[in-house]
Amino acid sequence: MKFFVAAFFTIAAAGILAHAQGNYEIQVYGADTIPPRSTMVELHSNFTADGERLTIGGVEPTYHAEHETIEITQGITAWSEVGFYVFTSETTGYGVQWVGDHIRPRVRVPETWRWPVGVSLSTEVGYQRAVFSPDTWTWEIRPIVDKQTGRWYFAVNPALERTWHGPDVAQGIGFSPAAKIGYDFTKKISGGLEYYADYGSIANIASLHYQQQQFFPAVDLNVSPDWEINFGVGIGPTAATDHWIVKGIIGRRFSWPKKK
Amino acid sequence: MTAQVCPGRIASRRAFLRGASFAAAGALVPGSHGLAKTLSVGTTRQQGAPLTRSAPVPDYRIEIAEIEWEISPKKKIRTSAYGGQIPGRLLRLTEGKPVTIEIVNRLDHPEIVHWHGQWIPVDADGSMEEGSPMIPAGGVARVSFTPRPSGMHWYHTHAMARRGMQHGLYTGQFGVLMVDAPTDPGRYDREQFVVLNDWEPYNSPSDDGSMMVQYVYSSINGRQLGHDVPIQVRPGEQVLFQILNASATEVHWLALPGHQFQVLALDGFPVATAAKVDTVRLGPAERVTALVSMDTPGVWILGEARTSYLKAGMGTVVEYAGRSEKPKAAEGTSLKWDYRAFGDPSPVIRKPDATIPLVFTSRFRGHGAPDQWLVNGKSFPETDPVMLKEGLRHRLVFDNRSTDDHPVHLHRHNFELVSVRGTPMSGVHKDVVIVEANSRVEADLLATNPGNTLFHCHQQDHMDAGFMALFRYT
Numbered sequence: 001m002k003f004f005v006a007a008f009f010t011i012a013a014a015g016i017l018a019h020a021q022g023n024y025e026i027q028v029y030g031a032d033t034i035p036p037r038s039t040m041v042e043l044h045s046n047f048t049a050d051g052e053r054l055t056i057g058g059v060e061p062t063y064h065a066e067h068e069t070i071e072i073t074q075g076i077t078a079w080s081e082v083g084f085y086v087f088t089s090e091t092t093g094y095g096v097q098w099v100g101d102h103i104r105p106r107v108r109v110p111e112t113w114r115w116p117v118g119v120s121l122s123t124e125v126g127y128q129r130a131v132f133s134p135d136t137w138t139w140e141i142r143p144i145v146d147k148q149t150g151r152w153y154f155a156v157n158p159a160l161e162r163t164w165h166g167p168d169v170a171q172g173i174g175f176s177p178a179a180k181i182g183y184d185f186t187k188k189i190s191g192g193l194e195y196y197a198d199y200g201s202i203a204n205i206a207s208l209h210y211q212q213q214q215f216f217p218a219v220d221l222n223v224s225p226d227w228e229i230n231f232g233v234g235i236g237p238t239a240a241t242d243h244w245i246v247k248g249i250i251g252r253r254f255s256w257p258k259k260k
Numbered sequence: 261m262t263a264q265v266c267p268g269r270i271a272s273r274r275a276f277l278r279g280a281s282f283a284a285a286g287a288l289v290p291g292s293h294g295l296a297k298t299l300s301v302g303t304t305r306q307q308g309a310p311l312t313r314s315a316p317v318p319d320y321r322i323e324i325a326e327i328e329w330e331i332s333p334k335k336k337i338r339t340s341a342y343g344g345q346i347p348g349r350l351l352r353l354t355e356g357k358p359v360t361i362e363i364v365n366r367l368d369h370p371e372i373v374h375w376h377g378q379w380i381p382v383d384a385d386g387s388m389e390e391g392s393p394m395i396p397a398g399g400v401a402r403v404s405f406t407p408r409p410s411g412m413h414w415y416h417t418h419a420m421a422r423r424g425m426q427h428g429l430y431t432g433q434f435g436v437l438m439v440d441a442p443t444d445p446g447r448y449d450r451e452q453f454v455v456l457n458d459w460e461p462y463n464s465p466s467d468d469g470s471m472m473v474q475y476v477y478s479s480i481n482g483r484q485l486g487h488d489v490p491i492q493v494r495p496g497e498q499v500l501f502q503i504l505n506a507s508a509t510e511v512h513w514l515a516l517p518g519h520q521f522q523v524l525a526l527d528g529f530p531v532a533t534a535a536k537v538d539t540v541r542l543g544p545a546e547r548v549t550a551l552v553s554m555d556t557p558g559v560w561i562l563g564e565a566r567t568s569y570l571k572a573g574m575g576t577v578v579e580y581a582g583r584s585e586k587p588k589a590a591e592g593t594s595l596k597w598d599y600r601a602f603g604d605p606s607p608v609i610r611k612p613d614a615t616i617p618l619v620f621t622s623r624f625r626g627h628g629a630p631d632q633w634l635v636n637g638k639s640f641p642e643t644d645p646v647m648l649k650e651g652l653r654h655r656l657v658f659d660n661r662s663t664d665d666h667p668v669h670l671h672r673h674n675f676e677l678v679s680v681r682g683t684p685m686s687g688v689h690k691d692v693v694i695v696e697a698n699s700r701v702e703a704d705l706l707a708t709n710p711g712n713t714l715f716h717c718h719q720q721d722h723m724d725a726g727f728m729a730l731f732r733y734t
Contacts, residue, residue: 032465112476114462148465148628187469187624222627225467 023048023062024069024087024099026216026234026247028155028180028194031118031146033108034075034253042228042251044069051242060131062242066090067099071251079110083122089132100133102126108144118146135166140176153182153192160202175202182220190220194232198240212241226253316404318362320351322373324395324417325366329432331479331573332487337459340367341432346482347455347506348415348435355410355441363401369427370394370419373403375437376545377413377528377691378672380405382711385672387418389640389728390712409674410441411528412502412547421508421720425461425473429508429544429720432457432482436504439528448500448551452491454562455481456514456542456574458507463630468663470622471630473509473721477573478564484573485563491578497554500524501562505542508720511665511694513565513597515539515590516578518556523602525549529674531602532687539565539590541597543667543694545718554580561589599680604687609678612655612704616646618715619659620666620695620727630725633662633717639726646715646731648707656703660695666722667694670731671714675703692718707733 023046034040044067051062066089073083083106087099108120124140139162146155161174168174176199182192194216200206218232228251236243322342329337329346342348353359365371372394374386382390384405395401415437421428436453458475466472480488493499501521505512520536527547540548563575570589577587622631623639635643648654656675660666674691678684679702695701716728 111462111464111474112460114460114476148626150629151626153628184624184626187627190627222469225469 023234023242023245023247024067024089025071025085026194026196026232026245027230027249028178028196029120029122029142029144029157030155031108031120031144033079033081033106033120034073035255036075036077038075038253038255040071040073040075040228040251040253042071042073042249044071044247044249046245046247048242049244049246051245057134058131059134060089060091060094062091064092078112080105080107082106083124085126087128087132097132098129100126100128100136116147118144120144130166133166135163135168137165138163151184153180153184153190155180171201171204173202175199175205180218188222190222192218192220194218196234206240209238210240211238212236213238214241214245216245216247218247226255227251228253316358316360316402318360318402320359321362321364322348322415323364323366324371324373324433327432329482331459331477331482332484335477335484337432337477339426339430339432339459342415342435346432346434346457346479348433350436350438350453351415352438352440353407355408355439356406357442358404358406360402360404363395363403365395365397365399365401368397370396370399371433372418373415373433374418374671375403375405375413375415376669377409377411377437377547377674378405378439379408379674379709380672381709382672382713386415387671387714389714389716389730390671407437407439409528410439411525411530412504412549413437413439413528414504414506414545414547416506421724425463425508425721428724429506430461434504434506436502438502448498450493450497451500451502453481454501454503454514454576456503456505456507456512457482458510458572458574461508465627469627470624470664471628475510475572478510478569479573480563480576483576485561485570485575485577486573488576490559491562491576492581493554493578494581495554495557499552499554501548501550501552503540503542503548503550505544505546507544509544509722510569511541511543511667512569512574513539513541513593513595514562515565515593516552516562517560517588517590517593518558519552519554519560521548521550521552523548523550526599526602526688527674527690527692529689532604533602535601537597537601539593539595539597541595541694543665543692543718544720545667545669545692546690546694557583559583559585559587561587563589565590565593565595599677599688599693600683600685602688603677603685607678607684607686609684609686610653610704613652614649615655615657617657617659618646618729620662620668620717622662622664630721633722633725633727635715635727635729640716640723640728640730643726643729646729648705648713648731648733650707650710650733652707654705654707656705658693658695658701658703660697660699660701663697664719664722665694665696666727667692667718669716669718670705672709672711673705673707673713675705678702678704 025044046067048062048065053063068088070086083104085102090096104124106122122142142159157178159176179195184190196214198212214234214236216232216234221229231248234245417433458478460476463471464474522536557580560578561575564570669692677688710733713731716723
């Protein structure tokens with residue numbers, strides 16, 4: 001999950017942590033990269049059914065916000081890709097607004113190394129407008145480990161985040177892990193549970209109340225190698241988390257193989 | 261039994277042998293030595309019976325052992341092989357002349373050697389599914405049989421690959437078995453053996469959502485392109501290429517830029533029409549015998565027509581005398597292959613005595629597991645036996661209802677293709693045929709070699725996952 005606006009900030013002198021959360025791309029990464037001469041275009045649609053209703057610290061509410069993110073990923077080599085994001089938000093009374101852009105290079109351990117698990121590493125840098133996140137420049141590094149064995153699929157993304165510009169610069173490195181367990185019910189239908197969290201600063205883990213914790217029962221439809229379809233409903237049980245989010249991802253891969 | 265027709269060749273046998281690229285020596289050395297735990301199998305011996313004083317003296321000896329094989333100076337493959345080399349040395353036999361071969365298994369697990377394409381009894385065939393005995397770890401066996409039919413065949417392990425893809429046909433346990441007709445001169449100047457193989461397999465998700473085997477390296481005659489010994493030719497020569505795809509799972513397309521292949525035989529059997537093609541396609545275990553007129557001087561790469569396989573090493577240089585320029589590979593070669601091109605122009609289809617449907621399907625076992633394969637709804641060993649009647653013509657209907665191509669093989673027999681994708685044909689005899697995804701091929705089998713007969717997909721991962729069935733005689 002891209003808690004790209006996963007900024008913790010202090011509210012007044014009470015010293016209470018609240019969370020200006022932005023759910024723009026909610027996805028646990030697998031280790032695969034897009035093949036060379038291929039482009040994946042994805043649309044991430046996330047609707048916050050029950051979230052923050054107030055404007056806090058100048059950051060817009062998430063309640064009934066519709067976030068649409070376009071992700072374009074270009075395969076570079078058999079072991080590398082670059083992704084580019086355009087984030088938008090639509091909230092009643094605010095209209096459709098551009099939120100920000102990110103770029104995300106990623107490398108993976110080539111399949112030819114025949115490791116027992118898939119491993120890749122992505123790093124993401126980007127800007128988002130202060131009205132959506134007080135931290136306007138952020139950086140993330142995301143190790144990715146996954147394993148498909150029989151019908152079961154496991155993935156873990158122990159991501160680390162760093163704010164370059166904004167109130168959370170002093171926070172240092174934040175810890176935002178994500179994980180997924182899936183099961184292939186059929187060749188085309190897989191279901192599972194996705195987990196997303198933000199524990200705050202790695203040097204000063206927030207108490208559970210102020211952590212973001214989300215669980216998404218989700219379904220993947222494997223209708224074609226050229227299509228990616230995922231949807232789920234997220235539950236956020238902690239105070240700092242949007243309580244209900246509906247997410248959907250639809251992606252289409254375009255390939256230009258060499259002639260021969 | 262399906263008729264075997266010998267090709268009309270006119271060059272002298274002596275010239276033929278001079279021109280051959282492999283030598284029948286080394287791993288297959290005449291004579292034998294006293295070895296313990298010897299098993300004797302063959303046409304006249306009880307399966308697994310201990311060697312007796314009356315056991316035939318072996319004509320050849322094959323030693324199966326672990327080796328480290330250099331496919332290039334930068335890459336050594338640790339695997340098992342015959343006689344310390346890959347491919348195993350050419351075994352050149354004469355049709356109708358009995359032979360005894362001693363096999364020494366120096367591995368730490370049982371092995372078995374299959375004489376692919378030979379019409380021989382079950383105990384010699386080399387298939388534990390039929391009942392041929394395994395050669396125990398550290399054991400020795402002798403196999404006696406009378407080679408037939410003539411043509412290009414091969415010998416290889418018939419062991420399961422098991423987990424890790426380090427056994428079975430993923431190893432270097434294969435070699436060419438050339439059976440010459442007693443009067444089999446050749447109408448060519450040079451004979452060149454070309455054995456294709458792939459190395460270091462790994463499982464990868466395929467586009468259809470199932471697991472598929474891919475490879476890191478490929479080779480011709482055990483060497484990667486750039487580290488091979490060039491094939492030296494002269495302008496005007498007629499070179500007979502004997503090509504074998506020994507890959508465990510991969511179909512390969514071979515091209516020689518500036519030249520065409522005139523296909524004379526498939527799986528060792530002469531074809532009705534010796535058509536010329538730009539590329540030859542070989543499924544696992546298929547063989548192509550093709551004549552090439554050396555009429556385009558230069559330095560060329562005989563190699564995979566697809567760049568990825570060529571880069572992986574599947575190529576060898578063909579160098580005309582006096583030429584030294586940079587080798588050129590095929591570019592933009594069309595990948596076209598149709599068995600019907602080699603059949604009778606006017607097909608003659610005989611009415612079968614019986615029809616045997618064989619439906620190929622798969623069962624999904626997760627994106628992280630290979631599919632289970634079924635023949636007529638069941639996986640081996642649960643598959644129902646297919647019953648044959650001796651002397652009758654059986655029409656085998658290969659009905660592939662899966663999204664994979666299958667190179668299906670029948671042991672100890674061959675069959676004649678009578679229909680591919682609904683088009684009638686005749687005149688093409690084979691023991692392996694690729695049944696393309698969601699297509700149907702029909703082939704006539706004359707049941708003339710009683711005994712258990714294994715039918716299977718020659719893709720190692722498919723046969724390991726149940727794609728086998730046993731034919732029995734009533």
